[in-house]
Amino acid sequence: MFVSVGATATRLQSQILGEQGERAQAQARGVLAELRRRAGQPIEQDPLSLEKTLLVLSPALNENSLGHGDAASPSEAAAFHALTLFALHMQSSTRPMHVRGVSFATACGRLYAQSESASLKPRFDALLLARSSRARLNHTRSMVTLLRGEQLGFDYAQFANDLRALDYDDRRAGVLLRWGRDFAMGRFRSAADSDTTSDN
Template structure:
C-alpha cells in the first residue's frame, strides 16, 4: 500500500427516527443553552432560526428547509427512513415537522425543551395545571378532532407556542414518532394516548403534591 494512501473516512452515525430526533434535539439545545461554548451557541442559534422560519411549510413547498432539517440531524436518519422519490418519506416529513416545532419551542428558552420521556399529551396536561385560562382544553380538543394532517399540525404548532410560554418541554423523539403515526391509518392510537395523558397528568400531579405535604403533628401536654 502506498504510504500516501488515506484511510477511509468513518461512516457518520445513523439512527432510527426516534434516535435521530432525540439526539439532535439534545445536542442543539445543549449548544443553544451555552454548555458547549459561545461558538457552538452561535451555531445553534443560527440553525434553530433557519428551522423556525420553515415551520408551517411542507417539505415539498420548501425543499431547502427539508435539506436544512436533514443536515441538522446528528445522528443521521437510517437509509430505510429516507425517501427515494420526488416526495418526502413519512419519516422525513415527521422529522421536518418535529424539528421545526422544536425550533419554535426553543426560542428564548432558558431551560431544556427536549425532555426525555414526557409525551406531548403529558406536557399539555402540565400546562393545564400551571396556566389554564379555560381555553386550553377546547384548543387541545380541536387538535384531537382535526380531520386532516395539516390541520392537526397547525393546532400542534399553536399549542407548542403555549408550552414555550411556560417553559414546559416534551420528548421530541417520541413526538416525531407520533407525528409519523398520525399520518397513517393508526392515528387513532396516538390521539387516544395524548387525550389520556392530558386528562391523567393533572390528577397525578395533585396526588404527588398531597403525598409530599408534611404530616402535621399536634403537640399534646400532660395534664
C-alpha cells in the same frame, strides 16, 4: 428516526444553553432560527426544507426512513416537523425543552392543570379531532407556543415517532387515544404534585 431526532435535539439544546461554549452556542442559534421560520409549515412549500432538515440531523436517518421519489417520506416529514417545532419551543428558553420520557400530551395536560385559560382544553381537543394533517399541525404549533410560554418541555424523539405514526391510517387512532390519556394523566399528576407541595 427516533434516535436521530432525539440525538439532534439533545445536541442543539446543549449548544444553545451554552454547555459547549460560545462558538457552538452561536452556531446553534443560527440553526434554530432557520428551523423556527419553517415551524408549522408543510414541508412541500419550501424546496430547501427537506435538505436543511437532513443536514441538521445527526446521526442521519437510516436508508429505510429516507424517501426515494418526489415527496418526503413519513419519517422525513416527521423529523422536519419535530425539529422545526423544537426550534420554536427553544426560542428564548433558558432551560431544556427536550425532556426525555415526557410525552407531548402529558406536557399539555400539565399546562392545563396550571392554566387559568378556559380555551386550553378545547384547543387540545380540536387537535385530537382535526380531520387533516395540516389542521393537526396548526393546532400542534399553537400548543407548542403555549408550552414555551410556561417553560414546559417534552420528549421530541417520542413526538417525532408519534407524528410519523399519525401519517398511517391504521395507527392514527391509537396515537390520538394515547394522547388523550396522557393529557388527562398529565393534568391529574400535575394537580396532585401541586397539592403535595402545598401540604408541605
